[in-house]
Amino acid sequence: MFKEDRFLKKIADFCISKSKDLGSTSSNVLVMNTISENVNIRNKKLDGSERSENLGVTLTTYIGKKKASISSTNLSENNLTELAKRCIDSAKVTPEDEYNSLPDQELHFNGEKNLELYDNTHLSNDEKINFIKEAEEVAFSHDKIVNTNGSGFSETKSNFILANSNGFSDGYKTSQFTAYCEVVSKSNGSMERDYEYSSKRHYKDLLTPKQIGESAAKLAISKLNPKKIESNKMGIVFDKRIAQNLLSTFASAISSNTISKGTTFLKDCLDKKIFNDQINIIDKANIKKANGSRYFDSEGVRVEDLQLVKNGILKDYLIETYSGKKINRKSNGRSSGTTNLYFENGDKSFDQLINSEKKLLYIKETIGRGANIITGDYSVGASGVMIENGKFTYPVSEITIAGNFNEMFKNIILADDLEFKYSTNSPTMLVNGITVGGK
Amino acid sequence: MSSFFKNTDLNLSKAEKIVSETLNKCDDGELYLEDTKSESIVLDDNKIKSSNYTKDSGYGFRAINGDVVAYSHSNDISEKSLKNSSKNLKSTLKNSEGIYNSEIKKTNQKFYNDLDPVDEKNLSDKIKILNEINEYSRSINRSVKQVTANFLGERKNIEILRCGGELLKDSRPLVRINVSVMVEKNGRKETGVYGVGGRQSYDEFLKNDDWKKICDEAYRIATTNLESKASPAGEMKVVLGPGWPAILIHEAVGHGLEGDFNRKKTSVFHDLVGKKVASNGVTIIDDGTIDKRRGSLNIDDEGTPTEKTVLIENGILKNFMQDRLNARLMNTKSTGNGRRESYKHIVMPRMRNTIMLNGNNTQDEMIKSVDKGIFAVSFGGGQVDITSGKFVFSCTEAYEIINGKIGSPIKGATLIGDGPSSLKEVLMVGNDMMLDPGIGTCGKAGQGVPVGVGQPSLLIDKMTVGGTQI
Numbered sequence: 040m041f042k043e044d045r046f047l048k049k050i051a052d053f054c055i056s057k058s059k060d061l062g063s064t065s066s067n068v069l070v071m072n073t074i075s076e077n078v079n080i081r082n083k084k085l086d087g088s089e090r091s092e093n094l095g096v097t098l099t100t101y102i103g104k105k106k107a108s109i110s111s112t113n114l115s116e117n118n119l120t121e122l123a124k125r126c127i128d129s130a131k132v133t134p135e136d137e138y139n140s141l142p143d144q145e146l147h148f149n150g151e152k153n154l155e156l157y158d159n160t161h162l163s164n165d166e167k168i169n170f171i172k173e174a175e176e177v178a179f180s181h182d183k184i185v186n187t188n189g190s191g192f193s194e195t196k197s198n199f200i201l202a203n204s205n206g207f208s209d210g211y212k213t214s215q216f217t218a219y220c221e222v223v224s225k226s227n228g229s230m231e232r233d234y235e236y237s238s239k240r241h242y243k244d245l246l247t248p249k250q251i252g253e254s255a256a257k258l259a260i261s262k263l264n265p266k267k268i269e270s271n272k273m274g275i276v277f278d279k280r281i282a283q284n285l286l287s288t289f290a291s292a293i294s295s296n297t298i299s300k301g302t303t304f305l306k307d308c309l310d311k312k313i314f315n316d317q318i319n320i321i322d323k324a325n326i327k328k329a330n331g332s333r334y335f336d337s338e339g340v341r342v343e344d345l346q347l348v349k350n351g352i353l354k355d356y357l358i359e360t361y362s363g364k365k366i367n368r369k370s371n372g373r374s375s376g377t378t379n380l381y382f383e384n385g386d387k388s389f390d391q392l393i394n395s396e397k398k399l400l401y402i403k404e405t406i407g408r409g410a411n412i413i414t415g416d417y418s419v420g421a422s423g424v425m426i427e428n429g430k431f432t433y434p435v436s437e438i439t440i441a442g443n444f445n446e447m448f449k450n451i452i453l454a455d456d457l458e459f460k461y462s463t464n465s466p467t468m469l470v471n472g473i474t475v476g477g478k
Numbered sequence: 479m480s481s482f483f484k485n486t487d488l489n490l491s492k493a494e495k496i497v498s499e500t501l502n503k504c505d506d507g508e509l510y511l512e513d514t515k516s517e518s519i520v521l522d523d524n525k526i527k528s529s530n531y532t533k534d535s536g537y538g539f540r541a542i543n544g545d546v547v548a549y550s551h552s553n554d555i556s557e558k559s560l561k562n563s564s565k566n567l568k569s570t571l572k573n574s575e576g577i578y579n580s581e582i583k584k585t586n587q588k589f590y591n592d593l594d595p596v597d598e599k600n601l602s603d604k605i606k607i608l609n610e611i612n613e614y615s616r617s618i619n620r621s622v623k624q625v626t627a628n629f630l631g632e633r634k635n636i637e638i639l640r641c642g643g644e645l646l647k648d649s650r651p652l653v654r655i656n657v658s659v660m661v662e663k664n665g666r667k668e669t670g671v672y673g674v675g676g677r678q679s680y681d682e683f684l685k686n687d688d689w690k691k692i693c694d695e696a697y698r699i700a701t702t703n704l705e706s707k708a709s710p711a712g713e714m715k716v717v718l719g720p721g722w723p724a725i726l727i728h729e730a731v732g733h734g735l736e737g738d739f740n741r742k743k744t745s746v747f748h749d750l751v752g753k754k755v756a757s758n759g760v761t762i763i764d765d766g767t768i769d770k771r772r773g774s775l776n777i778d779d780e781g782t783p784t785e786k787t788v789l790i791e792n793g794i795l796k797n798f799m800q801d802r803l804n805a806r807l808m809n810t811k812s813t814g815n816g817r818r819e820s821y822k823h824i825v826m827p828r829m830r831n832t833i834m835l836n837g838n839n840t841q842d843e844m845i846k847s848v849d850k851g852i853f854a855v856s857f858g859g860g861q862v863d864i865t866s867g868k869f870v871f872s873c874t875e876a877y878e879i880i881n882g883k884i885g886s887p888i889k890g891a892t893l894i895g896d897g898p899s900s901l902k903e904v905l906m907v908g909n910d911m912m913l914d915p916g917i918g919t920c921g922k923a924g925q926g927v928p929v930g931v932g933q934p935s936l937l938i939d940k941m942t943v944g945g946t947q948i
Contacts, residue, residue: 086546088547092551092552092554093822094553095534108528108529108531109530110534112533112536128601129601133605136525136526136527188742188744230746232744262866267942299523300522301660406863406869406870406894407871407892408858408872409870409872409892411890413667414889416889418890418945419892420869420892422866436866436868437894438894439942439943441709441892474946474947474948476711476894476942477712
């Protein structure tokens, strides 16, 4: 059964006070309960169902500037005492690190919690099956959809308490409903797969089964019988689901951790122009019901809204306590990463964007992790569709796209079609001068 | 005797009763119990950045009827929790009328010792070595600006309780040591990463100052990359070095030969058994029985003894890798490839150590035969689309080949190929088979499991190289 605040708080308090008794000078503890139920179907028939219940604790103890952590799923007082002891013994033999500390108390979150991140709705297994079965039925109504890779629906509910020895103790419930449908299309010896999914904090915000099934089918069919094209330097239009990855790479290159170590191509770029004038990047923590919204980060620090890039100029970093100290900056609540990160809309419509050159390549999928944030080099496998004179003409696959973010960022042009589908979101994006590796 | 019911309200016979009563009308299933302790100690930016210790135990209760799998897991090993799971399983598999398949092979095989890497060496000794690694790496050359090093250690005890009371056990050690070095020269930065690991004690890798070789190798790769020029783009001949580049095999054919994708007919290989899928001379096996290797297992996570499974023999597709579920539905036997990341995860057919066996050519012959191409020595990760067969892997150390000679190092690039056709493009198979250094983790459907790869040098007629130079 879902554990309530009082239960989690009791364990957190026990860990904090036990650590103090055993000799820690400060401590931090996370107690988290997650219950998740999934159903998977295949070819419109039940394939499997899974229920998982996780309850765990992670404790970090400090002895002055020495630190160590433990985590466990056994929450008996005997076990917790033993682990706290082990944690403190480990801290004792760990060398001092001047930057180790809990966050400043004045940065602790103490505001209202009104973002509606929890939806109490519970769907029975049959309701979940029916939802996703309908999506597959819609997909299968297309002749060229011959198989599924499996489709599923999951409902996850979490509750947690984060506490530290400076008096912070808070937590909240979240929910996540996810439906996905992955189908296989076949025609003339060519077989392709693609998917659509929807993942929201509130059940009512999900795409409908029909929208999910229809989109998955169309995407899979549009990839059939692809051609390989000649190697060339050209303009690439990134579909929104890929464009967001470039934004995530940007985020990892401006975290205080990479900045402080110098292991990023964006070191020493603060207040410098890294994009063109039209580009603005925001990380907004307090959008109601949004996937990336949170009240505080994994250290209990409140999350402010950040304008990371203004008119193409890098204005801020993503900062947590430890590495923030190395660069003399206070945490802005990003120890858990970004919240709702997005490019603001550009001023071109999607149609204007795809008509901006005679020949463009529209990329719908990339494969491989080809972003090197130290050098800024980018090289991934890709597939997509050719755009000629503003018309989508034929699918393309087994190609690579490569460039360097320093140049690519300056060449980004954005459409005006931003939507908040993921926690990181971008409008459709055009980047000129990317190398396509093909025949 | 089971060690899992100490300090709980369960004992073996109570648990067995719940298991048998739940599964007796199912086709298959088991109660999987797991107790894992693990540690991660990270040195970064001249400091011990983190020292984490994790103790996790729990169970996964699985019931299978036909092709439907019901799974329930919890970290609360108690009678109430187990009965609750049993109820969940039964409600999914309404009116199950299966006949339990109680057949499972027995084994005494042992490919690694029952040892505990986490506790057999104390934390201060590990921290001391990490600090030595940091100092040594920084002393190699003044261009070294950053060093990250970590120790990852784990001991996982598992027990599998089947309907009828059969109990199968394994105890698995696993360690990994990684070093990453960033060098900077004339404003240019590059990294080199190297690591070692396997199912043994840390000391096996640390004795005789062997850890210095890890640092030296990371530094060598980083320095090589400092001199690298833009990589070419387009189709060309590729020579792969021995060992870790076998990621190619893992991605190009390995995943596509896992039983689940073939039963579901979503793999490009599903109708190719007995057919030619690779050049003559190409033989690929998946071997869970190599001593102390990262991908080896005494029994898999369903209790089946592992084996040496021939996947492709002299170019002909012979077998898929199977767990019990997919084997039963395809009228064959499990090959001992049923694996799961932990008790929180369902079983799937997964690779162990996937290896291409030796041929007759030398690496020299391969390089000499290439007019224009690349020589790829070290790789980061890879990925594959099972359905279209397209796969990628990214080089972290590569050189151009011009007129039969190795030229300048080139920047890391992604290579893309087509699984079913790329192994037919193999022109030469080397005689220098090597296993990887023991650092691979394979991801599938959100689950990571330790794996190994191995291959001799290979010459591939054409692959598309994802550089920036046309």
